[in-house]
């Protein structure tokens with residue numbers, strides 16, 4: 001008899017699939033007729049309004065293309081169930097796992113939170129002998145190292161406690177408070193300045209404090225602190241560099257066949273995630289082609305009115321289940337169980353000299369490639385001096401020189417979003433991934449809770465996306481011959497996402513400037529074409545609303561998502577694009593400044609209240625404020641024109657568009673006009689905006705008569 005399956009995969013609700021496809025069909029037809037209208041009316045367009053017409057048409061084409069690409073996500077969404085209880089009864093038969101946790105800045109990433117993640121990983125429901133936790137500290141901070149030692153001491157009483165009581169997330173209160181207090185005191189003592197030059201440090205952490213517990217032989221996962229050597233201006237490649245360093249160091253210490261990667265703020269909220277992931281990795285049919293099991297990123301600090309869409313609903317609730325029905329979800333940076341072999345290749349036959357080209361000069365590392373995975377015997381926390389030296393060598397700043405690390409293999413460096421790029425190349429090589437989204441969140445992280453953090457992060461992501469798009473691995477071209485068409489479409493959507501900035505800038509200024517000057521850009525209300533245009537607009541809104549409601553969202557969430565999409569397109573998609581172009585020409589250095597994981601009281605309060613916090617640089621605010629003011633003027637001007645000279649038939653489309661922008665911009669208007677707290681829009685920005693490009697278009701002809 002066949003053994004019972006470890007997991008099941010079933011398509012989403014049939015009916016909704018059919019309705020989705022039907023909708024796509026109708027929408028495509030409408031878009032085609034829009035294009036037909038635009039092309040056929042270009043010939044009769046007066047010369048004066050031709051540039052405006054062309055700009056608007058180009059925007060419509062780009063929006064249509066992006067819409068078309070998103071349809072791939074709707075084609076065949078699936079959901080999966082796992083049965084961890086069917087895994088081998090003897091837990092010692094489970095494969096070993098290395099957990100990689102990265103931290104980079106003790107100021108933005110408080111050590112208490114990082115230790116929370118470390119502890120939660122050590123407490124995974126998995127045999128201790130098979131679990132190895134590595135913390136990479138890019139700041140090389142003495143404080144983090146100290147905190148890790150404290151965490152280890154705490155773990156020796158915490159782990160047995162968890163096991164005994166089957167605890168999921170709670171803590172033994174008194175000891176935990178004590179542990180936090182210790183770290184807090186240390187925080188005050190030690191300056192957390194991140195030194196520029198870091199030596200390489202590899203330290204196996206063991207608990208030397210509690211003899212009593214050690215006498216009781218508490219079994220603990222291996223815990224290792226790694227701080228790689230950094231020598232600015234030598235590039236260290238940020239998180240991807242840190243992960244590659246952990247790959248090397250871990251391969252000579254534990255060399256587990258599976259790796260869980262976690263951001264320092266992503267704690268394990270369900271200790272069973274490792275076993276859930278093994279339901280896929282140990283399935284004999286799926287396993288040979290499976291690269292990684294991706295869990296969604298979920299967050300513990302989402303406020304009831306999620307104004308910045310920090311939960312990334314569309315990504316994790318719509319797109320990942322969608323692409324899971326094709327070749328698998330994209331690598332999402334954290335919360336995934338990866339097979340080591342996928343990154344290292346299967347080299348048992350190859351020549352030593354070839355391996356050194358790829359992996360660098362370490363013999364220990366090369367030997368580990370052929371050895372089945374065994375934890376090195378570590379005598380009371382002390383590595384043998386040769387092993388210690390080798391580990392430090394592997395973490396040295398120029399180890400990767402003249403090797404394939406980061407260039408063609410392992411975590412790739414070309415892009416600031418190593419996850420998207422690395423995952424894309426894996427999918428191109430034919431590997432599969434699966435999306436595991438259990439009802440209890442397996443991991444919880446901290447989401448951005450201010451406009452500034454959201455936009456800074458968005459700028460980095462979009463710059464990273466375009467770094468891939470502009471490279472020879474550009475998804476639309478490189479992917480096409482290497483993966484299914486639908487999968488290519490999914491990757492291409494992200495590759496082109498930053499270009500939303502172009503149509504949004506255009507549609508937020510050109511129709512408004514034309515409206516002020518009485519130039520019509522849309523069909524007359526009396527024309528049947530008006531129905532086509534307005535139904536495309538309304539149906540897009542309605543479809544989005546339905547999608548939000550179906551995934552358990554609210555009307556408010558729908559508004560929030562619309563608004564933040566516009567805000568992001570006008571700011572971080574735009575700046576991400578500019579950054580990527582500058583980098584392309586070598587005019588800008590890559591910079592991955594970690595997202596803030598702390599928020600002050602005022603920020604937390606605004607976030608809780610669902611109020612925008614406009615404390616963000618002028619470069620982000622000015623475009624928003626000036627475009628809102630432009631729409632205000634255009635709307636009033638348009639209404640006046642319609643009333644006085646009866647231009648309603650020609651201008652109604654543009655009036656509606658301006659009105660819609662104003663409606664979505666209510667929080668910005670409020671921030672400019674009558675808010676009196678720290679998060680308001682500074683008056684200086686509003687003033688400055690009057691002289692920004694969209695306004696110059698308006699003032700200059702007026703001033704010059």
Ligand SMILES: O=c1ccn([C@@H]2O[C@H](COP(=O)(O)OP(=O)(O)O[C@H]3O[C@H](CO)[C@@H](O)[C@H](O)[C@H]3O)[C@@H](O)[C@H]2O)c(=O)[nH]1
Pocket residue numbers: 102103104105109136138237238239242262263264265332333334416417418419457460461464592593594595596
């Ligand atoms: O030089 C660096 C910079 C960052 N990090 C770590 O990388 C992780 C992610 O950084 P974060 O500031 O939290 O960025 P986010 O934008 O929130 O991260 C998302 O985007 C990244 C790609 O830009 C992915 O790597 C992450 O997994 C994904 O959660 C954190 O643990 C950092 O400590 C490093 O280890 N070294």
Ligand SMILES: [Mn+2]
Pocket residue numbers: 263265595
């Ligand atoms: Mn993060």
